[in-house]
Each structure stands twice: as C-alpha cells, then as structure tokens.
Amino acid sequence: MKRISGAVFSSSGETIPLIDIGPSFSDDASAKEAVAADIGKACREIGFFQITNHGISSQARQGVMEQARRFFHDLPQAKKDALHIKYSKLMRGYEPSGVSNVNPDDWKGQDGEGKETKEAYNWGYEPGLDATGGDGNYVELDLEPYPKGANVWPSDEDLPGLFDAIRQYHSEVLTLARHLAGLFALSLDLPESHFDKMMTHPGTIARLLYYPPQKPKKATAQDEEIGLGAHTDYECFTLLFSSETPGLEVLSPNPDENGRPKWISAPAHQDCFTVNIADFFERWTNGLYKSTVRVRLGRRQYTVHRVVNRSPDKERYSVPFFFSINYDEMVSTLPTCISEDNPSRFNDIQAGPYTLERLRATLKDAADEYHKK
Numbered sequence: 001m002k003r004i005s006g007a008v009f010s011s012s013g014e015t016i017p018l019i020d021i022g023p024s025f026s027d028d029a030s031a032k033e034a035v036a037a038d039i040g041k042a043c044r045e046i047g048f049f050q051i052t053n054h055g056i057s058s059q060a061r062q063g064v065m066e067q068a069r070r071f072f073h074d075l076p077q078a079k080k081d082a083l084h085i086k087y088s089k090l091m092r093g094y095e096p097s098g099v100s101n102v103n104p105d106d107w108k109g110q111d112g113e114g115k116e117t118k119e120a121y122n123w124g125y126e127p128g129l130d131a132t133g134g135d136g137n138y139v140e141l142d143l144e145p146y147p148k149g150a151n152v153w154p155s156d157e158d159l160p161g162l163f164d165a166i167r168q169y170h171s172e173v174l175t176l177a178r179h180l181a182g183l184f185a186l187s188l189d190l191p192e193s194h195f196d197k198m199m200t201h202p203g204t205i206a207r208l209l210y211y212p213p214q215k216p217k218k219a220t221a222q223d224e225e226i227g228l229g230a231h232t233d234y235e236c237f238t239l240l241f242s243s244e245t246p247g248l249e250v251l252s253p254n255p256d257e258n259g260r261p262k263w264i265s266a267p268a269h270q271d272c273f274t275v276n277i278a279d280f281f282e283r284w285t286n287g288l289y290k291s292t293v294r295v296r297l298g299r300r301q302y303t304v305h306r307v308v309n310r311s312p313d314k315e316r317y318s319v320p321f322f323f324s325i326n327y328d329e330m331v332s333t334l335p336t337c338i339s340e341d342n343p344s345r346f347n348d349i350q351a352g353p354y355t356l357e358r359l360r361a362t363l364k365d366a367a368d369e370y371h372k373k
C-alpha cells in the first residue's frame with residue numbers, strides 16, 4: 001500500500017486514488033513530474049482517479065449544478081421535447097430516459113424500452129465556450145465545420161442564465177483538461193507540450209444528467225434500477241462533477257469472494273472532480289492506460305463504470321465533460337508506448353468519426369434510422 005496525497009491507494013486497485021494536483025500548477029518541474037507520476041500509476045492500474053485543488057471556481061461548479069436542477073425541474077416538458085435529440089444529427093439537446101442505452105445488453109428483453117433512468121441535456125464545443133476563443137478551424141464529429149457549433153440551447157427567456165453558467169463551466173473545465181493533457185504527456189515520457197497542437201479546437205461534449213431516486217422495488221423485480229448502464233467512455237478522458245448524492249460505481253479489477261463483479265462506489269465530494277481514461281486514449285497508449293477493466297462471467301462481459309442512484313428520496317445530478325483532441329486529428333499509437341517486444345496493437349484512428357460511431361451505437365433502432373440517414 002502506498003499513500004498518495006492523503007488517499008489510501010492499494011496496488012490492487014480497490015480504491016479510487018485521490019490526487020492533489022495543486023503542485024502541478026507551479027513552475028517547479030519536479031513538483032509537476034511528481035503529480036504526473038501519480039496520475040500515470042492510477043491510469044495504468046484502474047483508469048480512474050479523483051483530483052483536488054483543480055482550480056475550477058466554486059462559482060462555475062455551483063452555477064452549473066443550479067442550472068441542471070432548473071433544466072430538469074423548471075423547464076416545461078413541451079419545451080424540453082422541442083429540444084429532443086432526434087432533431088439533431090449529432091445528438092445534441094434533450095434526451096429523455098429510454099432513448100439511449102450505453103450498454104447494448106440493456107436493450108434486450110425491454111420491448112424496445114430502454115432500461116436506463118437517466119435524463120440528459122447534451123452540448124458540444126463551440127469557440128465561445130473556449131477561453132482561448134479557438135483557432136477558427138473547429139470541425140464537428142462528422143468533420144463538417146459548424147462555426148457556431150451544432151448545439152441547441154434553451155432560450156434565455158425560458159432559462160435565463162443557463163447559457164452563461166454553462167459557458168463559464170465549459171471554459172474553465174476545458175482549460176483544466178488542457179493542463180491535464182500536459183500532465184498525461186509527462187506521465188508518458190513525452191514533452192509536456194506534446195498534445196498542444198492537437199487541442200486547438202478540441203472536441204468536447206458535455207451533458208447535464210439527472211438520475212431520479214430509486215423507486216420502491218417490486219417483489220418480482222430481478223434488478224435494481226440502473227441510472228446509466230455499465231460502459232466505458234469514448235474519448236481521451238472524462239472530467240466529472242456531481243451533486244452530493246453518490247451513484248457512480250467503478251468495477252474493481254478483482255471479483256468479490258463469490259467470483260462476482262465487485263463495484264467500488266466513487267465518493268461524491270463537492271470539491272473533487274473524478275477523472276477517467278476513455279477508449280480513444282486507451283488505444284492511443286497501446287492499452288497501457290486503462291479505460292476498461294473487463295470481467296467475464298458466463299456470457300456477460302462487465303465493463304468499467306455505471307451509475308446507480310440507490311437513494312429512495314434524493315435526486316442525483318452530474319455534469320460529465322468528455323475531452324477529445326481536435327476531431328479532424330488522425331493518430332497513431334504513441335511512440336513511448338511501443339517497443340520491439342510490445343508493437344502497436346491498434347490501427348490509426350481519427351478522433352471525430354471514431355467517437356460518432358460509438359455514440360450512434362447507443363441509440364435504439366428507431367432513433368438509429370433517423371441518425372444514420
């Protein structure tokens with residue numbers, strides 16, 4: 001066992017490490033290297049960690065949480081329905097429960113009904129959400145240039161202040177994500193600036209998520225209600241902020257004493273962000289950094305994280321931010337992750353088309369018809 005920044009870290013990955021990234025903002029190269037080393041270790045072992053002293057203002061955090069509550073509670077259903085993702089070919093806007101399942105197994109036996117209870121509101125990068133203003137070359141997931149972004153926002157009359165709160169949150173978190181990308185580079189024996197040229201107009205999808213409290217369980221019910229099924233994320237890494245109702249669960253690399261999957265509940269601290277590695281980065285690092293711990297049991301394969309709001313009376317809200325590089329960027333396996341003994345296991349991939357394909361796979365057939373047109 002090793003203690004990292006106050007958190008108990010077990011080498012078998014039984015807890016989610018907590019890393020104080022404050023020292024990484026100093027000019028002291030060795031302090032930066034030390035934080036990068038802690039991050040690298042967490043990424044190789046479990047692919048999840050939490051960060052404190054991240055620099056995101058409490059105004060940005062509280063502001064976006066307040067807007068999440070207002071979006072799901074105060075906006076009339078008809079106004080939400082007018083923003084339905086079915087009107088957006090990039091799945092921007094309002095996603096009622098039942099429209100998508102991140103785990104395709106969850107469609108089965110549901111008579112076409114989705115199993116997940118979450119509701120979402122999705123948006124993506126636009127230059128106005130980036131503190132740098134972008135480089136003028138943004139292209140979307142489908143590689144089309146949308147100078148103003150493909151987003152669909154509620155009107156300022158319906159939800160005054162929502163756009164401003166989201167703009168502040170998105171731009172602060174994007175600045176942090178670029179900083180973290182530098183630490184990831186250091187942790188992989190690359191210069192800190194290695195990713196800079198690839199994140200001048202980076203794909204960044206974010207969403208407000210709402211998980212209702214658990215309904216009383218029927219005697220006949222087999223399963224608990226799932227907020228968001230077992231899945232991995234698709235991009236480079238995710239930065240998650242949530243309300244204080246816990247719900248995020250991460251699959252342990254070790255099964256429980258009966259050989260069943262063991263889920264670790266992620267603490268929901270108001271001053272922490274949870275960071276996890278996603279599939280694009282796992283491929284890019286030749287599998288060195290884990291987006292997924294897979295446990296095979298019978299015919300089912302369990303993947304790395306899910307959300308179950310177990311509270312009978314408290315709602316959970318969260319705001320994940322999925323960080324990608326520029327969507328038009330094509331990447332080959334990072335040079336420091338390959339050697340003669342460990343050649344690249346993955347083909348070159350382009351960030352936008354890869355992510356779009358993964359997103360579309362979460363939609364049920366009816367919605368697919370629309371989006372695949």
Ligand SMILES: O=C(O)CCC(=O)C(=O)O
Nearest residue numbers: 209233242248307318320
């Ligand atoms: O809401 C959460 O806690 C996690 C959300 C998540 O895993 C996702 O949106 O991919």
Ligand SMILES: [Fe+2]
Nearest residue numbers: 231232233305
């Ligand atoms: Fe996720």
